[in-house]
Amino acid sequence: MVERIPLMERDMNYLTRVMVITLHLACLLTRLLEHRPSSDEVSQQIHKSIFDLVKLKVRAKQGRTMLHLACCRDASILGRYPASQFPSPHLAEV
DSSP: GGGSSOHHHHHHHHHHHHHHHHHHHHHHHHHHHHHHHOOHHHHHHHHHHHHHHHOOOOOOOOOOOHHHHHHTTTTTTTTTSOOOOSHHHHHHHH
């Protein structure tokens, strides 16, 4: 069935999935920062990494950026058991 999908569209599907998974991981990291004491260095590194990720301006299907995906409830659904729900106030603060 996957073979019937054009190669370019397949690549965009995979890229979108990777972007959504990355956002879920970033959301979990920001949540962890809120609930556990951590050093300023760790906190700054997490914030810088998320900033650098957004700065890459990677575009997924329909031209969506990381910011678009982070703000869209439908685009950020990850399987039956999502790690977090978007839009996320924890991630928006970053």
